[in-house]
Amino acid sequence: MQATSRLRAFAATAALLAASAIAHAQALPNVVILATGGTIAGAGASAINSATYAAAKVGVDKLIAGLPELAKVANVRGEQVFQVASESLTDDNLLTLAKRVSALAKQSDIDGIVITHGTDTLEETAFFLTLTVHTAKPIVVVGSMRPGTALSADGALNLYNAVNVAASKDAMGKGVLVTMNDEIQSGRDVSKSINIKTEAFKSQWGPLGMIVEGKNYWFRAPVKRHTMQSEFDIDTITALPPVEIAMGYEGVLSTAIDALGKSGIKALVHGGTGNGSVANRIVPNLQKVRADGVVVIRSSRVPDGFVLRNAEQPDDKYDWVVAHDLRPQKARILAMVAMTKTSDTKELQRIFWEY
Known part of the structure; x- marks a missing residue:
């Protein structure tokens, strides 16, 4: 009789503990x-x-x-x-x-x-x-x-x-x-x-x-x-347009810009020095890339700060976009996402200011 009572008490305790564990998990x-x-x-x-x-x-x-x-x-x-x-x-x-x-x-x-x-x-x-x-x-x-x-x-x-x-x-x-x-x-x-x-x-x-x-x-x-x-929604995005990066540095040549411009990309991020600076000898190459329909985005390789529009380069004149405070790798991400909706440079510049 005592054994039966002990078994019942044990079962009741076990049931209470199980119920408590379930309640804790549910909470x-x-x-x-x-x-x-x-x-x-x-x-x-x-x-x-x-x-x-x-x-x-x-x-x-x-x-x-x-x-x-x-x-x-x-x-x-x-x-x-x-x-x-x-x-x-x-x-x-x-x-x-x-x-x-x-x-x-x-x-x-x-x-x-x-x-x-x-x-x-x-x-x-x-x-x-x-x-x-x-x-x-x-x-x-x-x-x-x-x-x-x-x-x-x-x-x-x-x-x-x-x-x-x-x-x-x-x-x-x-x-x-x-x-x-x-x-x-x-x-x-x-x-x-x-x-x-x-x-x-x-x-x-x-x-x-x-x-x-x-x-x-x-x-x-x-x-x-x-x-x-966000105006972008992954549920409606099926593919990302190709966007590449060309870095700026002392002695830079136009080799990467020229090759990337002919590769079928939709946008080129230039990771410039300082305030997104562009060496004078490659400005004509970036202008040609833009004339061929590729969006040019001026970013900076500097870890901090941000790129000012129409400073260093006449972005309005060249129809370029500036990346604000986004480093080249993040500017590329935003450009890919933004260009699932538009390739208009004024709209793209708005997007870079807002995101």
């Missing part, structure tokens, strides 16, 4: 991690290999399993979208990823989305998502500068912070975010500034906030158009 936000590879999924030969390693080796399920703390933040599940080092991603990969993010964002049972990504082109993907995915739900792109096998690896905390931000209601409506080195950065503004330190991602305008022990602290909000305010 947590639902976050999907879309994995694309990169250093955050990398592995080195030993613990001292922080800069020498193979990227894109660890699958998303293993990344999640290695962070049991995530279970206290959100109901997390993962999808392996790609498994590549980010320098090898293509425009088609961008389209595939953005369309998957958009589809998940439309699901009522999804509260936030995290994308694990290699750091080499992380800023480009983050900006592309900023421009094309229509949602107020948090989208967070995250990577690491050291593989998980290294001493003082940064990936685990970066990923924990990313899930924490993606699960937070206070991150809604702030556009696509990047969480690295305890900072919350705007996906539009942030760029990789160094290749061997964990504080690699910076914005000249500063971070939006910080994450400390799982709590978000916000200090500013993005003012450029993004996500819900």
